[in-house]
Amino acid sequence: MERTEAELIAAVLQGDPASFEPLVQKYSPRVFATARRYARRESEVEDIAQEVWLKAFEKLNSFRGEAPFEHWLMRLTVRTCYDFLRGHQRSRELAFSDLTRPEADWLERFVAQPETAPETADAAKLLVGRVLEKLSPSARLVITLLEIEDRSVREIAGLTGWSVPLVKVRAFRARAEMRKILLKMATEKYL
């Protein structure tokens, strides 16, 4: 008979680390999908996922069981991704000359006729990835959670540990930061 999550967690806490394996198996897809939002290289994604599970094991005694284990784990995952972003801050400048040919073509098409530039195009996906990489860690996190994953401010506050007003302020600043990056890139080419 398959053991429940609560039983598995209780067994791990009583010193049976093997009971942790089914939990890792069950929730790793979600952890990996989240990590892939913030890290591009697969080695970085694996490092984040590994870090999440090591932290989960270490902090398992702080899991009270009031909320589902998945929620607790996602909070841990988001915070680990944020730590990763803070540790890997890249240069904030994005020049038009940095763009690949398809990205530049997509942008040219958008300038000529905005409605004909499809958001489903691979070039658009690559371009937005590049823009997100230039954002500050907090801006990237809040844009990803709020605008891309479509989460509520309250949910983001729960995931990040920030207060609701802080999430709102950071969301406002993040959108402005993104616009600034786009403006800088556009100014170089079109203005």
Place this chain on the structure above:
Amino acid sequence: MNIAELQKKLLAAARADTPDDRVPYAFEKRVLALLASRAGADKWVYWTRGLWQAAASCAAIAVLLGAWLFFDPMASSNATDLSQNFESTLLASVDQSDQAQ
């Protein structure tokens, strides 16, 4: 160029790009192996951490005692007395031979 429109379009592109949830083969085994190796290493970590803490406390006590001896006027006057006593003891025989002559 309409920057707000571009931002909207790019965010829509990001929303359309659902990340892959693929997990590397035997990832859970790797995590468990790491946990097992960490459990072994942890004992040594506690031991070395304890040693370092003991060394740091000893160094702090040595510095405090040194500072106390250096700045304490009583200690420095005692040190002078000691050196004078030592000198007179050492030269006592010379003094005695001088007096005898």
